[in-house]
Amino acid sequence: MSSKDLKMFRVIVLLSFLVIRASSLNNHSFPNNFMFGVATASYQIEGGWDADGKGENMWDWWTHTFPEKISNRYSGDVTCDSYHLWRDDVEMLKHLGVNHYRLSISWSRVLPEGTTNYVNQKGVEYYRNLFQALLDNGITPLVTIYHWDLPQPFNELGGWMNPLIVDYLGDYARVCFQLFGDLVKNWITINEPQTTCLQGYTQGYKAPGYANEGEGIYLCAYTHVLAHARAYHIYDEEFRALQNGTISIVLDSSWSEPASDSDKDLEAAETQMEFILGLYANPIYNGNWPRVVIDRVGTRSLLEGYSKSRLPEFTQEQIDYVKGTYDFFALNTYATNLIYHQIDVNQSIGKASYFLDSGTGSKTDPSWKTVVGWVNDVPWGFRKLLNWVSEHYKRPDIFITENGWSDYTGELNDQDRIEYIGNYLSAILDAIYEDGINILGYTVWTLMDNFEWQVGYSQKMGLYYVDFDSPNRTRTPKASAEWFAGVIRGRCLLDQCEN
Structure with missing residues (x-):
C-alpha cells in the first residue's frame, strides 16, 4: 500500500473510532482469555477446484450444471485463489492480530473420491503447510471438517437425506484427526446443518437444490445429528487422550x-x-x-x-449416543426476526x-x-439469543464462530460494518458481565470478500476487499480491518475500558 493510501486509511480509522465513541457501547475490557478471530470456508475462498488431484464436490457440480442458479453465473472455481495465495491470507491474519482463524478442510481435496481408499497427498500438504504457518505466527487454527462441500459421489446417493453419510463422514473425520491432529487442537465437525437442510433440501436455494418441504429438512437433520455424533465419538475415543483437543458442532440461528x-x-x-x-x-x-x-x-x-x-x-440407543457430544456451544448468528x-x-x-x-x-x-435482508443490526436480539442458549442447554461455554455485516458495494470505508461488529461485541460484553454467560470468543465472518453461495460475489462480507477481476485477486484492507485490529490490540471497544 502506498504512503498516500496509508494516510487515507489513518483518517478512515480515526473516523471509525469517532463513530464508535458516539455510540453506546459497553466499556468493559474483554477477558484476558477471550479469543478474537475471523472465519472462512474452503469452497468460498480456495479456488483450485480441480487442482492437484482434487475431486469434484457438490458445489462444483451445482455451479457447473446449473450456472443460472448463481448470481451472474459465478462459481467457486477460482474465487479468492487461496489454494495458491494462502501465504497472503496468513499475512492478512497477522496484520489483524487475530488469536484464531476458523477455516475448513475440503473433503474432496483430501479424499478425491470421498472414501478413504485414496488420500490425495497434495491436498494433505496444502493443509499441513497452512496449519503450520498459522501456528508459527501464534494463530490458533479452528478447523471445520465439513462446511457444505459434500463429495459429488455422495451427493449422487441422495446426500444428507441418506443415513449412509453418517459412516462416510465418520471415516473422513478419522482421516482428518490422523493427518492433522498434531497441528489442530480445536475441531468443528459440521457447519450449520440448519441452513444446509433448510435451503438445500427443503427450499432448494442452495446445492443440491432439493425442494422437499415435507420431509427433506427432517431426514437431513437426522443424518447431520448422527454424523456429528459419530465424528465426536471417534475423536473422543480414539484421539482425545493423545491429541488433547476439543470438538463440537457449529449451529446457526437468528433470534x-x-x-x-x-x-x-x-x-x-x-x-x-x-x-x-x-x-x-x-x-x-x-x-x-x-x-x-x-x-x-x-x-x-x-x-x-x-x-x-x-x-x-x-431409538433410545441413538438418543444416548448423541446426547453430550459437545465440548462447547459454537454459534453463528446474523439477525433477529x-x-x-x-x-x-x-x-x-x-x-x-x-x-x-x-x-x-x-x-x-x-x-x-439492514442492507441485505438476512442480516440486521439488532444487538439486543443477539444478547437474548445468548441467554436463551445458556438457559436451554445447561449453560455451556459459548463460542461465536460467525457474525458479520453484508453489503453490495464492498466499499473500503465500511462504517456500517464497524458499527454492526461493535454493537454485537458490546452485546457480548453485556452478556459476560451482566448476565454471567461464559463466552469463549468471537469470530468475524469473514476475512475477505468471497463466493457467497447462491448470490455469488454480489454480497460483500469481508474485512478485506478482493478484486475478483485481478489475476492476483488483490486484497485491500477496509476500514473495518484496521478498526478490528485496534480492538484486538486494546481488547476494548473504546479508548479506555474498565477491567
Missing part, C-alpha cells in the same frame, strides 16, 4: 422475538426457536428432538394421512410442509438497520 405480547405470539416465538435451533441442538445438549417438534410434526403427519410422523424417530402465531397445529391440513408444521410467521421491523 426469534415475539411480534406482540400476546400468549400466542409468545408461544410462537418459542416454537420457532425450537424448529430452527432446537431441532439440531436439543438432541446434542439435552437428548432427542424438542418435544414441541415431535408433537406438532407427529400430529400434522397423521392428519395429512401419513402412517407415521414425517420426523424420523431416534419478529415471530407471530399463524396457524394452529390442525389447520391448513393437506400440504406436508415444515413451514406449516411450526405454525409461525416471520417479519422484521422496518426501523432495523
